[in-house]
Amino acid sequence: MIKVQGITKKFKDFMAVDNVSFQVNEGDVLGLLGENGAGKTTILRMLATMLRPTSGTAEINGYDLLKQPDKVRGETGILFGGEVGVYDRLTARENIRYFAELNNMKKEKVDKRIDEISVMLGMSEYIDKRVGKFSRGMKQKVSIARSIVHNPNIMLFDEPTSGLDVTSSRIIHNFIRSCRDEGKIIIFSSHTMSEVEELCDRILIIHKGKVAAMGTTAELKSHFNNENLEDVFMELVGDKNEL
Numbered sequence: 001m002i003k004v005q006g007i008t009k010k011f012k013d014f015m016a017v018d019n020v021s022f023q024v025n026e027g028d029v030l031g032l033l034g035e036n037g038a039g040k041t042t043i044l045r046m047l048a049t050m051l052r053p054t055s056g057t058a059e060i061n062g063y064d065l066l067k068q069p070d071k072v073r074g075e076t077g078i079l080f081g082g083e084v085g086v087y088d089r090l091t092a093r094e095n096i097r098y099f100a101e102l103n104n105m106k107k108e109k110v111d112k113r114i115d116e117i118s119v120m121l122g123m124s125e126y127i128d129k130r131v132g133k134f135s136r137g138m139k140q141k142v143s144i145a146r147s148i149v150h151n152p153n154i155m156l157f158d159e160p161t162s163g164l165d166v167t168s169s170r171i172i173h174n175f176i177r178s179c180r181d182e183g184k185i186i187i188f189s190s191h192t193m194s195e196v197e198e199l200c201d202r203i204l205i206i207h208k209g210k211v212a213a214m215g216t217t218a219e220l221k222s223h224f225n226n227e228n229l230e231d232v233f234m235e236l237v238g239d240k241n242e243l
């Protein structure tokens with residue numbers, strides 16, 4: 001379970017995330033929706049222990065975010081910004097293996113796990129090729145494979161399908177569903193309403209660092225008396241003066 005309590009991040013005088021609280025249970029997929037700059041990545045980076053909250057904290061599968069960051073890291077698989085940190089001169093397998101070693105996986109298990117993931121994400125054709133000439137989508141898959149190689153219980157994915165074609169997006173969607181079925185927790189940010197609507201058990205809408213709304217798609221639609229999630233979103237975050 002993830003229990004976020006009043007998490008806040010200030011960059012100098014700018015309040016990027018303001019007193020955000022929410023809970024996610026095992027087997028739940030939570031979607032983070034918000035305009036550019038709303039604070040989604042900052043929330044994910046704090047939960048991934050990459051950024052220290054200014055105040056507030058979180059409990060992640062029983063571990064305290066601030067007091068037990070190493071334990072929290074062991075529980076989480078993180079994906080940020082697509083190809084960042086993919087080493088061009090290494091093959092896809094070597095990139096993934098490097099992360100497996102960083103996560104203290106036993107050497108004899110690593111290759112079998114990489115083969116499994118490679119089939120699951122449709123990477124078999126290029127798993128042993130150098131990533132330098134890969135397309136953005138192929139690199140994105142290497143990043144995803146790398147983030148899940150140690151089979152974490154929690155996945156924090158920042159725009160996981162950004163830049164992917166329809167087939168690849170579908171592979172990621174199916175992967176998220178299978179993680180949910182295994183009882184894992186997934187939090188992901190997205191700008192694609194249909195993706196969020198299709199995959200998420202609950203949606204957290206962030207606006208200017210604050211929680212603007214939270215609930216199931218059905219709850220949000222019924223609360224705002226509107227069948228279209230994009231309209232609900234616009235009602236919450238849109239500039240009412242805009243045409």
Ligand SMILES: Nc1ncnc2c1ncn2[C@@H]1O[C@H](COP(=O)(O)OP(=O)(O)OP(=O)(O)O)[C@@H](O)[C@H]1O
Binds near residue numbers: 014016037039041042
């Ligand atoms: N290291 C930093 N220093 C100063 N300001 C920052 C820093 N990181 C993020 N911000 C600011 O915090 C706000 C929230 O940024 P964040 O990246 O969390 O937004 P986001 O919701 O993920 O946006 P997007 O959808 O564009 O990815 C933005 O105004 C951003 O400029």
